[in-house]
Amino acid sequence: MKRVMSVATSDSGAGAGIQADLKAFLRCGVYGTTALVAITAQNTVGVRSIFPFPPRVAVEQMEAVAEDIGVDAAKTGMLFNAEIISAVAGAVRRLGIPKLVVDPVMVAESGAKLLEDDAVETYKRELFPLATAITPNVNEAFALLDAEVDEDRIREAARELHSFGPRAVIVTGGHTTSGADILYDGERFLEIEGPTYDSENTHGAGCTHSAALASFLARGFGLEEAARRARLVASEAVRHGLGEIGSGAGPVHALGAVLERVGA
Numbered sequence: 001m002k003r004v005m006s007v008a009t010s011d012s013g014a015g016a017g018i019q020a021d022l023k024a025f026l027r028c029g030v031y032g033t034t035a036l037v038a039i040t041a042q043n044t045v046g047v048r049s050i051f052p053f054p055p056r057v058a059v060e061q062m063e064a065v066a067e068d069i070g071v072d073a074a075k076t077g078m079l080f081n082a083e084i085i086s087a088v089a090g091a092v093r094r095l096g097i098p099k100l101v102v103d104p105v106m107v108a109e110s111g112a113k114l115l116e117d118d119a120v121e122t123y124k125r126e127l128f129p130l131a132t133a134i135t136p137n138v139n140e141a142f143a144l145l146d147a148e149v150d151e152d153r154i155r156e157a158a159r160e161l162h163s164f165g166p167r168a169v170i171v172t173g174g175h176t177t178s179g180a181d182i183l184y185d186g187e188r189f190l191e192i193e194g195p196t197y198d199s200e201n202t203h204g205a206g207c208t209h210s211a212a213l214a215s216f217l218a219r220g221f222g223l224e225e226a227a228r229r230a231r232l233v234a235s236e237a238v239r240h241g242l243g244e245i246g247s248g249a250g251p252v253h254a255l256g257a258v259l260e261r262v263g264a
């Protein structure tokens with residue numbers, strides 16, 4: 001079984017963050033491990049508090065997992081501050097993690113800020129160059145470039161983000177009119193299309209997508225096929241989103257389609 005590590009933050013409501021990643025790993029047939037960098041007191045309505053760990057807490061977890069279990073691929077989610085991003089980048093390099101998906105989480109579905117302002121530069125300078133793919137949503141793509149969101153300029157934004165060194169950029173389409181994810185690999189653009197559901201229960205869609213992408217890369221699929229499968233897993237999870245859980249945007253349900261198939 002392939003081994004995929006999530007380097008991310010806990011969401012106590014378990015819709016997003018590390019908890020969403022583990023559900024996505026299970027859905028995608030890989031063995032998931034975790035390195036927690038922070039804890040949020042969070043529910044479907046909002047984020048009440050953020051408690052970051054000292055950077056070495058993340059590094060020690062990454063080392064412990066790598067030295068015994070191994071890491072075929074990793075994803076990063078909410079990393080919160082520049083010190084943590086820098087420490088994680090150092091560990092990815094030292095441990096020789098072969099495939100890395102970087103989901104530059106900046107703002108929660110509920111509106112809370114999940115990244116300190118001065119951390120954007122550290123992402124671009126230290127972590128993006130190590131990434132197989134970065135997966136900003138459309139708002140994050142423009143925020144990383146300190147630009148206004150403009151749906152007609154997603155391709156330009158992807159090209160500019162590619163110049164920071166990731167092998168590919170996937171701008172996810174959950175908040176765009178077309179709903180397609182846009183993949184740019186430095187040579188060509190691909191529209192990763194799929195069903196789009198009219199649902200409010202999308203808390204954790206981005207985490208599910210990046211965890212699924214890392215899983216399919218670990219399993220040996222090429223970037224395009226992995227991106228198509230990740231889009232499908234994320235959209236299925238949205239389709240089965242749990243409106244009855246909490247009073248805000250309901251959590252996605254990564255295993256919903258699988259449970260439906262087995263009649264559970």
Ligand SMILES: Nc1ncnc2c1ncn2[C@@H]1O[C@H](COP(=O)(O)OP(=O)(O)OP(=O)(O)O)[C@@H](O)[C@H]1O
Binds near residue numbers: 016175180207238
């Ligand atoms: N309503 C939807 N129907 C189908 N697929 C969706 C929908 N919303 C999001 N997705 C898919 O989920 C993945 C994550 O996309 P999105 O752009 O919403 O990321 P995000 O904003 O980081 O997610 P979130 O902040 O909700 O965790 C993408 O593959 C996207 O296409």
Ligand SMILES: Cc1ncc(COP(=O)(O)O)c(N)n1
Binds near residue numbers: 016042206
């Ligand atoms: C710990 C953690 N990680 C990521 C997100 C982003 O997910 P969303 O945009 O769906 O709120 C979150 N809210 N909390």
